[in-house]
Amino acid sequence: MVDHLPNLGREQEMLEAMGLSSIDDLFSDIPPSIRRDGPLDLPPPQTEEEIWADAQRLLGANVAMNSRPNFLGAGLYQNFVPTMVPMLATRGEFLTAYTPYQPEVSQGMLQAMWEFQTMVSELVGLPISNVSMYDASTAAAEALTCAVRVHNKKASQPNVIYVTEWLPEHRLSVIQNYILGSNIELRLLMTNPDGTVNLEEAGVAAGCCAVYVEQPNPFGVIDEGLPKLKGIIGEDTALIVAVNATSLGILEPPGSWGADLVVGEGQPFGIGPTGGGPIYGLFACTKEYLRQMPGRIVGQTKDEEGREAYTLTLSTREQHIRRHKATSNICSNETLIALMGAMHMALLGPGGIEWLALRNVAACEATKRAILAVEGIELLHPKASHYNEFTVKLPQSAESALQFLEERGVTGGLELATTTKGAKRDWLLISATDQTSNSDIEALAGGLSAWLRQWQWRLANE
Amino acid sequence: MSDLFAFAGTAQAGYAQPAPLLSEEETSGCIPDSMRRSAAPRWPRASEPELVRHYTWLSTRNFGIDTGFYPLGSCTMKHNPRINERIVQLPGMNDIHPLAPESHLQGLMAIFYEMQEMLEHCSGMDQVTLQPVAGAQGEFTAIRCFQEFHRSNGEESRDKVIVPDSAHGTNPASAAMCGYQIIEIPSADDGRLDLDALRAVVGPDTAAMMITNPSTLGLFEPKIAEATEIVHAAGGQMYYDGANFNAILGKTSPGLMGFDAVHYNLHKTFSQPHGGGGPGSGPIGVKSHLAQYLPKPIVVRSPDPDGLEGWWYSWEDPEQSIGKVQQWHGNAAAVVRAWAFYRRYGRDLEKMSEHAVLNANYLRHRIMNPSPEQAEKITAMPIDGAPAEVVKHEFTLSLSPVKEATGVSGKDVAKRLLDYGYMAPTLYFPQIVPECLMFEPTETESKEVLDKFADDFLAILAEPPELVTSAPHTTLVSRVDEVWAARNLVLRHPLE
Numbered sequence A: 001m002v003d004h005l006p007n008l009g010r011e012q013e014m015l016e017a018m019g020l021s022s023i024d025d026l027f028s029d030i031p032p033s034i035r036r037d038g039p040l041d042l043p044p045p046q047t048e049e050e051i052w053a054d055a056q057r058l059l060g061a062n063v064a065m066n067s068r069p070n071f072l073g074a075g076l077y078q079n080f081v082p083t084m085v086p087m088l089a090t091r092g093e094f095l096t097a098y099t100p101y102q103p104e105v106s107q108g109m110l111q112a113m114w115e116f117q118t119m120v121s122e123l124v125g126l127p128i129s130n131v132s133m134y135d136a137s138t139a140a141a142e143a144l145t146c147a148v149r150v151h152n153k154k155a156s157q158p159n160v161i162y163v164t165e166w167l168p169e170h171r172l173s174v175i176q177n178y179i180l181g182s183n184i185e186l187r188l189l190m191t192n193p194d195g196t197v198n199l200e201e202a203g204v205a206a207g208c209c210a211v212y213v214e215q216p217n218p219f220g221v222i223d224e225g226l227p228k229l230k231g232i233i234g235e236d237t238a239l240i241v242a243v244n245a246t247s248l249g250i251l252e253p254p255g256s257w258g259a260d261l262v263v264g265e266g267q268p269f270g271i272g273p274t275g276g277g278p279i280y281g282l283f284a285c286t287k288e289y290l291r292q293m294p295g296r297i298v299g300q301t302k303d304e305e306g307r308e309a310y311t312l313t314l315s316t317r318e319q320h321i322r323r324h325k326a327t328s329n330i331c332s333n334e335t336l337i338a339l340m341g342a343m344h345m346a347l348l349g350p351g352g353i354e355w356l357a358l359r360n361v362a363a364c365e366a367t368k369r370a371i372l373a374v375e376g377i378e379l380l381h382p383k384a385s386h387y388n389e390f391t392v393k394l395p396q397s398a399e400s401a402l403q404f405l406e407e408r409g410v411t412g413g414l415e416l417a418t419t420t421k422g423a424k425r426d427w428l429l430i431s432a433t434d435q436t437s438n439s440d441i442e443a444l445a446g447g448l449s450a451w452l453r454q455w456q457w458r459l460a461n462e
Numbered sequence B: 001m002s003d004l005f006a007f008a009g010t011a012q013a014g015y016a017q018p019a020p021l022l023s024e025e026e027t028s029g030c031i032p033d034s035m036r037r038s039a040a041p042r043w044p045r046a047s048e049p050e051l052v053r054h055y056t057w058l059s060t061r062n063f064g065i066d067t068g069f070y071p072l073g074s075c076t077m078k079h080n081p082r083i084n085e086r087i088v089q090l091p092g093m094n095d096i097h098p099l100a101p102e103s104h105l106q107g108l109m110a111i112f113y114e115m116q117e118m119l120e121h122c123s124g125m126d127q128v129t130l131q132p133v134a135g136a137q138g139e140f141t142a143i144r145c146f147q148e149f150h151r152s153n154g155e156e157s158r159d160k161v162i163v164p165d166s167a168h169g170t171n172p173a174s175a176a177m178c179g180y181q182i183i184e185i186p187s188a189d190d191g192r193l194d195l196d197a198l199r200a201v202v203g204p205d206t207a208a209m210m211i212t213n214p215s216t217l218g219l220f221e222p223k224i225a226e227a228t229e230i231v232h233a234a235g236g237q238m239y240y241d242g243a244n245f246n247a248i249l250g251k252t253s254p255g256l257m258g259f260d261a262v263h264y265n266l267h268k269t270f271s272q273p274h275g276g277g278g279p280g281s282g283p284i285g286v287k288s289h290l291a292q293y294l295p296k297p298i299v300v301r302s303p304d305p306d307g308l309e310g311w312w313y314s315w316e317d318p319e320q321s322i323g324k325v326q327q328w329h330g331n332a333a334a335v336v337r338a339w340a341f342y343r344r345y346g347r348d349l350e351k352m353s354e355h356a357v358l359n360a361n362y363l364r365h366r367i368m369n370p371s372p373e374q375a376e377k378i379t380a381m382p383i384d385g386a387p388a389e390v391v392k393h394e395f396t397l398s399l400s401p402v403k404e405a406t407g408v409s410g411k412d413v414a415k416r417l418l419d420y421g422y423m424a425p426t427l428y429f430p431q432i433v434p435e436c437l438m439f440e441p442t443e444t445e446s447k448e449v450l451d452k453f454a455d456d457f458l459a460i461l462a463e464p465p466e467l468v469t470s471a472p473h474t475t476l477v478s479r480v481d482e483v484w485a486a487r488n489l490v491l492r493h494p495l496e
Helices: A011-017 A023-027 A048-060 A084-089 A107-124 A136-151 A169-182 A226-233 A245-249 A287-292 A319-325 A335-372 A398-407 A438-461 B048-060 B082-088 B106-123 B135-152 B170-177 B195-201 B224-233 B332-368 B372-377 B400-406 B410-419 B447-461 B465-469 B482-488
Strands: A157-164 A185-189 A208-215 A238-244 A261-265 A281-285 A298-302 A308-312 A389-393 A427-431 B127-129 B160-164 B181-185 B206-211 B237-242 B261-264 B284-286 B298-308 B311-316 B395-398 B436-439
Touching: A011 A023, A011 B332, A023 B332, A048 B082, A048 B106, A048 B332, A084 A335, A084 B048, A107 A245, A107 A281, A107 A298, A107 A308, A107 A335, A107 B048, A136 A157, A136 A169, A136 A208, A136 A238, A136 A261, A136 A281, A136 A287, A157 A169, A169 A185, A169 B135, A169 B170, A185 A208, A208 A226, A226 A238, A238 A245, A245 A335, A281 A287, A298 B482, A319 B170, A335 A389, A335 A438, A335 B048, A398 A427, A398 A438, B082 B332, B106 B127, B106 B261, B106 B284, B106 B298, B106 B311, B106 B332, B127 B298, B135 B170, B135 B206, B135 B237, B135 B261, B135 B284, B160 B170, B160 B195, B170 B181, B170 B206, B181 B195, B195 B224, B206 B224, B224 B237, B332 B395, B332 B436, B332 B447, B372 B447, B410 B436, B410 B447, B410 B465
Parallel strands: A157 A185, A157 A208, A208 A238, A238 A261, B160 B181, B160 B206, B206 B237, B237 B261
Antiparallel strands: A261 A281, A298 A308, A389 A427, B127 B284, B261 B284, B298 B311, B395 B436
16 A cells, blocks of 8 residues: 555545546557556565665665775765764755745755855865755766867867876766767877876867876875976866865865866765765856856845845756757756755865865875785885775785685775776775774785785695 | 864874884985975874764764654755665775775675666666766766757757756756857746747747656646747757655656756755765766767676676766766765665655655645634634645745745744754745745654654644744754855854
8 A cells, every 4th residue: 555645535526626527538648559458567565664674675685895904995985974964855845846946935955955065165265156966977077078168279189188197987988978979089198107197298288178187196196297287288278187075184185286177086085985976066167168067056145125135047058948959968967966966065164175185185095004914915006196096916816815805894995997908807906094994904914915915825735 | 162173182192003014214305305295284282082082073063864754855865774784895896996896896886877778667768877076066977968969959059948947957057058048938827837838938049948747846747748848849948857766666757748958956855965965976868969978987788797796887988978067977975875775765756756756745734724623723724835626746835925924934943843853945046936935854754753754844833923034942053144154254264
């Protein structure tokens, strides 16, 4: 028996009031030739108690990151979300509201998003932020198409964009799908062996529409050369920097060193990795890109009595008004998750974000040291500085190491070859965050030593 | 006002964190000096008690379904069951990584598989992907699949996508993002799809047609099967915008109507909360000839006695996949909420649609048939946005006669409804209906709520025009100056 239909059992009364006799009368406009014959072939309805039991059983069969030593990252990071965040963000007034098209009764969410825009703007060092994109990959893709719209007329390399080598395929593929319809040519920006941008070669990108780089890069390396990049590519080329959000507690914001647009994954602020979604993409830019940017944006204004108020603004860029000439097709975004992010950022404050970043730096460094103490494992980029993650070169395949660790209840990281073209099978990306403990690190280092001993034993005995 | 940036605590007022694993000396060289942040972001200096109050205060200044009736047409603002929120807080949902080994994600994948199958069954499609994270992204994904399909048939020259003028704005925007030229066809005088207009534009350059059915007028297109035949005969593909799926689930399906692809708005039909604008979830289903192009990966399963309930679930990449549209597996937790919602109805999902349509027709009937006492006080009544015996899950009214007689516009009535404690209906959409208000009550409203709303709506029509045109009067702010906002562009706090 279904239980969320208040008018169950009262259908006849309502039908009669309308002069109808049966529910079928309400569907008389569907031609018989396309009517479904027979009921849906689905199981019977369940009660809340049964659904809860099934959900616990099924989702309980997943292995939660926090239930064991876990070193997976690569764009989504294990974090701790203060209890206040989900409790307040899921208040019904926020949770069950639609897009604030009626500002008079939506001031709460509008103000919260305006505050979110302010905090993101402060974080990345650019004046403008929108109310969120779907995730980091779509934010990156839409920043690129936005930059092409802005720069194409003046560009000496029209319709050309550059992205750095070594992007994970799942991110690159989103970019490729999004640019395909705009006749944009994607070229690769050469990197040094540690994945940092090769500044000597970067001149080839001068005069194209946009250059997309990541800080830290996909190997976890902090690219110290990036502040020189804007000078090389020039004023008529957009510099788009994708950031690891928490790193900006300690790293200089890209807006201070030449970035025109900053994008990234907001997830570490506000929500767990959640199987990859819903999360939220950060999108910030300078004024030059404002009228070509995708997504919603909130502006401050006043009401008829001159009272402070907030409203969605610059909507004429958007699909519900501009239709096929809109800057993007985005309609639903990730507002509720951005609200969670805003609450988390507000709780952290200027001191808390730096402390959080320091914890991430320390966890990364402590893990690095412990792994380097294991004889036979090398850092792929020993001279580089890292944030959150680093890549090691193993004497055997990363797959075999991960499998061995898995048997000991440790999630050892990511075999880069599974996500990244050109990566070798013995490269392992290890991520540590503020949630990594000393015992987690011991379990990983201990596991890797045991794995190596096993290999050496096998080699000696075969 | 509560100003988030006016709290005056210390820089770490918010929440205390454990110490880093290494001391500051031990990590001193880890971040190059040249890259070290010189000034902290000027984030709030607020403690948890202050922030709890700030956000609670903000929440009281926001209207959700939980606050009151939300008849926002085309948005399907139905009740959001709270168990769904509890479920997604389980560590097996909120603390899982999409790149984790399959063995860590079997429970999620089992739910994905069940949702793929359920959506296929309900829509008459052959394969579903859950990856698109919003309806618009579902449209984009399906059009990309069409594009690859035409390309593999050597028909890249098909460069036009047809949409009716009543379509959601995302339809043309999504097709344009794929590089297509948009051909908009006018609706017939009765608001229905005009087959002659369609015949006039289809041809060897037609890549696809995108249409929602019931249309945004809330009307079932009786000639939908003919339309799909016309487009198919010309070699085009048919796309079903599933925004209005709530009207027909269990009664007919896009498959029966002849469509090749469809998106589902899990945040409409399957009750993922709208969250003030998102997240959504926009899975798509396709017929078999398109399945090989779907984004990667989808979930498949094989029998395994040691597996979860006898199955082992794996990710599989469609052969000629277009790749990714979101870098992970889509909005997984939205899919799980939708799963919990679906489980509540099971084979009775049909009842959901029946009650959605019952409520829409009842509300329309109540508004359009005032009592003699009510009628006496009303200067002018709205008219149907399009003539119809019955509507589906939503309906449109044109306030043109009201505006002509009294000067009260659709927007004025919408704003006045806020005073009565309701969310306004969708305003001025579809654009083909002048002074349009679009109502969608959904299945989760009681007869009493609908009766009361109809009476209040009719009462507004009887009010002095100046009272209505100056509304709202009882909201926390009066009419908001949108022009000032667009001119001055104060897009962040000045922090001065």
